Amino acid sequence: MPGGPGSSARTSVRVVVVGDRGTGKSSLISAVASESIPEKVPPVHPPTRLPLDFYPDHVPVTIIDTSSSLENKGKLNEELKKADAVVLTYACNQPMSLSRLSSYWLPELRSLEVKVPIIVAGCKLDLRGEHLATSLEEVMGPIMQQFREIETCVECSATAMIQVPDVFYYAQKAVLHPTGPLFDHDSQGLKQRCVRALKRIFILCDQDMDGVLSDVELNDFQVKCFNAPLQPAEIVGVKRVVQEKQLDGVNELGLTLNGFLFLHALFIEKGRLETTWAVLRKFGYGDDLELRDEFLPVPTKLAPDQSVELASEAVEFLRGIFGLYDIDNDGAVRPTELEDIFSAAPESPWDEAPYRDAGEKTVLGNLTLNGFLSEWALMTLLDPRRTLANLIYIGYGGDPASVFHVTRRKSTDRKKQRTERNVFRCFVFGSKSAGKSALLNSFLGRPFSENYYPTTCERYAANVVDQLGVSTNTRNTMLSDCYTCSHCIGMLQMQGTKKTLILQEIPEDGVKKVLSSKEYMATCDVALFVYDSSVEHSWKRTKELLVEVARQGEISGHGVPCLLIAAKDDLDPCRITVQDSAMVSQEMGIEPPIHVSMKVRDSNNIFSRIVRAAEHPHLNIPETEVGKSRKRYRHLVNSSLMFVSVGAAVTIVGLAAYRAYAARRNASA
Structure with a gap:
């Protein structure tokens, strides 16, 4: 499969040359700059820029010479921080300079956290005597095993003009077509991200979706990536090479995915990384093997009180994907099925916080449809770019620009006394051990636990709430408990308009950070204030938080509907707490406290009430005495x-x- 160099977003490559004094750094730079044998070489060569057409990729190279003296160490470190690649020199006629690579220079580069490709250049090849003659592989093999950051090694001579341009060509190539993202030297195979990217490309090129690339599809792929068709004999040759080395790489219909991956592994092993990179970049990938920004048109310049939601077309696509992978049609996908959904993405986006534990699951740990859609809603709220990228990875073929809907400003919603939003973000404040985590667990249908584990970072719980304010697990439980009651069944089946509610638990230690940003608070649709109704101290701390939020809203103009949640209602209530909380809610103009007990599963329709508060953004906005005075x-x-x-x-x-x-x-x- 012939191929040429792939285009890169880079417009220049900066190469810094380092090494012991007298190893030939400046002579090497002079020789490549003048394309001739240098006659007079300065101690430190001035910065040199090779012309645009010096190498096939047509990306100019800037070469920076350095001094190895101690007094210039600060300048050397500064240059290394700005380097795209490093050429590390030793003298072929000075064995000591070779040993200094592993005893000083390479450890020094590691300590400076120089994470760029390193090209080792053995200079003064013409001066090496026969008694020092040995193969480059024998000399550098052990060093390259110890220091994997070395991209390649080359021997050269400035005075004999031997392989001088090659040194900087390898440096440029290592930057434009890096090995690191594609190939694992330890396992001698393609890295997982590379496999996933190539799998997506294979799926896109498999137009008839039969699991193989036919001769026609293979030729179309070649034309798309390299603007040149494959001749019939070339296609036969490609498949023959694959079949000889990879038994399952070819079948009677064409080239399989394993064969496609084998071809690219072969290109990389033979040093033709530009071929694989040309393919990856043609399909939108950057050096990190993620889609580049120009392929991801996401909304920008939003007001703090605006948010981003998935458009209905994207939601329907996700429903279809879920149904496709829910093989047993039980309304949930297993972890392995979820991994299959994201098998063409760089990794599953929900393997880490805050997504890993934020969706509704069955008792067996399988993600429900509501949990699946809610996870997407959460990711869209927090990181629209990541949502769009993952939609494309899993096969979304619609217009990327129409994936999102930007919501109206909340200030407008308050004036109109209604909102058009489908996703609501709810901050959950409260003192330690007040019951915030239990509330989130209940929202996800998880059983109550007596064990207390303090939340140390922001935690999310996302789920769909219908007009009755119950999640899928709760609804299923009610139906099973009351299967003979036609009235209950009929009521539960009246779905109405569903809303996605995202509860965000704010640890008490993180309150200051949240309240210090007016813009961040403006993203909140409803603020919950949870307190242990049996403990006076818990209520006092929660009251303080309520007043802080109310004051900030009055100052910023981004008032937030607030609800008081009297948790642990199964315990004996504190009389002072009951009286004071009722008085405070009345004075501040918000609803009376909502009493709940997650232990006895008495949620008092709390989630429906939260949604209702969000749908009426002009109500339940608390007012302090200072705020009332200002209003008067x-x-x-x-x-x-x-x-x-x-x-x-x-x-x-x-x-x-x-x-x-x-x-x-x-x-x-």
């Missing part, structure tokens, strides 16, 4: 201005009438 003052000022405006208008009208009367009078006279 503004109302008084506005009323005064209105009176003055009306008086002025009456005066103007009267004056105009008098002038008209006077004009008529003068005309009649």
Whole structure:
């Protein structure tokens, strides 16, 4: 399969040359810059830029010479931080300079965290005597085993013009077509991200979806990536090479996925990384083997009180994907099936926090449809770019620009006294051990636990809430408990408009960080304040948090609907807490506390009530006494201005009438 160099987003490559004094650094740079044997070489060569067409990739190379003296160590370190690649030199006629590579230079580069390709250049090849003659592989093999960051090694001579351009060609190639993302030297195979990217490309090119690339599909792939068709004899040759080395790489229909992967592993082993990179870049991948930004048009320049949601077309696509992988049609996907869904993505996006434990699962640990869709809603809220990339990875073929819907500003929602949002973000505040985690667990249908594990970082729980405010697990339980009651079944089947609710638990230690950002608080649709109704201290701390949020909303103008949650209602209530919480809610103009007990599964329809509060963003916004005073003052000022405006208008009208009367009078006279 012939191929040429792939295009790169890079517009230049910066190569820094380092090594012991006298190893030939400056002579090497002078020779490549003048393309001739250097006659007079400066101690440190000035920065040199090779022309655009010096190498086939047409990307200019800037070469930086360095001094190895101690007084210039700071300057050397600065240059290394800006390097795209490093050429490390030793002198072929000086064995000590070779041993210094592993005893000093390579460990030094590691300590400086220089994480760029390293090209080892053995200079002064023409001066090496026969008594020092040995193969490059024998000399460098052990060093390359110890220091995997070495990309390649080459011997050269500036005075004899032997392989001088090759040194910097390998450096440029290592930057434009890096080995690291593609190949694992330890396992001598393709890295997992590379396999996943090539799998997606294979699936896209398998137009008839029969699991193989036919001769026609293989030729189309070649034309797309390299603008040159494969001749019939070339296709036969490609398949013959694969069949000889990979038994399952070819079948009667064409080239299999394993054969496709084998071909690219072969290209890399033979040093033709530019071929594989040309394919990857043609399909939108960057050096990190993720889709590049230009392929991911996500909404930008949003106001703090706007959010991003998935459009209905994207949601329907996800429903279809879920149904395709829910092989036993039980309404849930197993972990292995979920991994299959993301098998063409760089990795499963939900393997780590905050997504790993944020969706509704069955008792067997399988992700439900509501959990699946809610995870996507959560990822869209937090990282739209990641959502769009993963939609494309799993096969979304629609217009990427139409994947998202940008919500209306909350300030507008409050004026209109309604919202059009389908996804609501709810901050859950409260003192330690108040019951915040139990609330999130209940929302996901998980059993109550007596064990207390303090939450040390922000945690999310996302689920779908219907008009009755119950999640899938709860609904199924009610149906099984009351299967003879047609009224209950009928009520539960009345889905109405479903909303996705995202509960975000704010650890008490993280409250200050949240409240210090007006923009961050503006992303909140509803704020919950959870307290242990049996403990006075818990209520006092929660009241403090409520007042802080109310004050910030009054100052910023981003007032947030707030609800008080009196948790642990199965315990004996604290009389002072009950009285004070009722009084505070009345004084601040919000609903009375909602009493719940997750232990006895008495949720008091809490999740439906949260959604209802979010749907009416002008209600339940708490007011402090200071805020009320400001409002009265503004109302008084506005009323005064209105009176003055009306008086002025009456005066103007009267004056105009008098002038008209006077004009008529003068005309009649």
